[in-house]
Amino acid sequence: MKMILRWFPDGDDSVTLNQIKQIPGVSGVATCLSKIPVGDVWPLDKLQALKKEINDAGLDLEVIESVNIHENIKKGFSDRDKYIKNYIETLSNLSKIGIKCLCYNFMPVIDWARSDLSYPLPDGSTAMAYNHDEVKNMNPEIMANVLSSESKGYSLPGWEPERLNDMAADIEYYKNMTHDEYWGNMKYFLDHVIPYAEKYDIKMAIHPDDPPWTLYGLPKVITSAQNIRTFLSLNSSSYNGITLCTGSLGSSYDNDIPAIIREFSGQGRIHFTHIRNLKHLSDQDFYESAHLSECGDLDMYEIVKAFHDTGFDSYVRPDHGRMIWGEEARPGYGLYDRAIGANYLLGLWEAIDKNQRGIE
Numbered sequence: 001m002k003m004i005l006r007w008f009p010d011g012d013d014s015v016t017l018n019q020i021k022q023i024p025g026v027s028g029v030a031t032c033l034s035k036i037p038v039g040d041v042w043p044l045d046k047l048q049a050l051k052k053e054i055n056d057a058g059l060d061l062e063v064i065e066s067v068n069i070h071e072n073i074k075k076g077f078s079d080r081d082k083y084i085k086n087y088i089e090t091l092s093n094l095s096k097i098g099i100k101c102l103c104y105n106f107m108p109v110i111d112w113a114r115s116d117l118s119y120p121l122p123d124g125s126t127a128m129a130y131n132h133d134e135v136k137n138m139n140p141e142i143m144a145n146v147l148s149s150e151s152k153g154y155s156l157p158g159w160e161p162e163r164l165n166d167m168a169a170d171i172e173y174y175k176n177m178t179h180d181e182y183w184g185n186m187k188y189f190l191d192h193v194i195p196y197a198e199k200y201d202i203k204m205a206i207h208p209d210d211p212p213w214t215l216y217g218l219p220k221v222i223t224s225a226q227n228i229r230t231f232l233s234l235n236s237s238s239y240n241g242i243t244l245c246t247g248s249l250g251s252s253y254d255n256d257i258p259a260i261i262r263e264f265s266g267q268g269r270i271h272f273t274h275i276r277n278l279k280h281l282s283d284q285d286f287y288e289s290a291h292l293s294e295c296g297d298l299d300m301y302e303i304v305k306a307f308h309d310t311g312f313d314s315y316v317r318p319d320h321g322r323m324i325w326g327e328e329a330r331p332g333y334g335l336y337d338r339a340i341g342a343n344y345l346l347g348l349w350e351a352i353d354k355n356q357r358g359i360e
């Protein structure tokens with residue numbers, strides 16, 4: 001397991017590379033070029049400069065999170081081939097800077113949804129929270145405004161401004177699309193892109209839908225073990241894999257996260273992992289708690305053990321942290337709580353590893 005942290009370039013992060021370098025056990029970052037419009041090719045010179053900046057700070061650029069997919073690919077429009085061609089060219093450029101893992105998602109219109117980015121917890125910290133009724137009653141444009149007003153001036157990945165213009169029309173469009181058609185559009189993308197992922201030796205790791213249930217009538221597909229099986233069977237290459245996000249899948253009580261890890265990590269199809277905990281307030285309402293098992297509903301020991309037992313040796317990052325100690329940062333992506341989370345997870349791994357090898 002290789003522990004990394006998500007970091008945003010171009011001055012769009014309160015956390016510096018030097019700070020990340022000082023977190024014990026963290027050797028690299030997951031990052032992106034956030035200013036490239038969705039659908040365009042990511043230029044090689046910008047990628048090389050990004051890699052140099054990270055390497056100069058003594059860290060590795062390990063994972064790209066994310067190269068977003070143009071909505072017309074998800075909708076199956078006739079100009080999708082042009083965007084797929086650009087995607088493949090981006091893969092080629094990523095391979096030239098040595099990237100081995102690409103996290104992306106295939107969620108229609110909106111990436112993740114929350115009702116509150118600074119939900120107050122009794123200890124004085126704040127966390128991101130999801131209240132199903134509130135989210136249902138907001139339309140996504142209102143949610144975009146609420147989220148951006150709470151984002152402390154940092155961009156919110158997945159809520160890029162260019163998405164917002166077409167949101168209402170896009171949501172209308174998807175109302176007439178069946179899940180089968182959506183799976184078909186996904187398969188078309190995979191069948192065209194995965195052969196190049198193989199050629200360029202980049203593992204593709206799709207992120208689950210967050211939350212893993214239908215919202216605004218949009219087709220949600222990466223939501224459960226069964227749907228992950230379907231997804232992986234669309235293209236059987238080992239380069240077609242997943243980002244296992246404990247929090248996204250774990251928002252649904254129906255998902256047994258350690259069992260999901262054992263199944264898909266055992267098959268070598270988990271290429272990247274986001275680990276966070278969450279505390280349910282009801283079936284579909286939750287806040288993102290501290291990583292420690294006793295703070296949330298997910299058992300981190302069982303989660304890390306499932307990875308260890310299946311020989312997982314790919315990238316892990318602590319996912320969203322709370323805001324603690326007065327930190328002012330992009331919601332979910334401050335330094336302190338994620339650093340605590342990273343070291344807690346590394347501690348669990350060390351204990352499990354030594355225990356299994358019989359080391360006292």
Ligand code: DNO
Pocket residue numbers: 065066103104105111112157158207274332
């Ligand atoms: C939210 C993130 C997601 C994730 C994308 C991957 O904080 O986990 O935005 O990066 O879904 O494409």
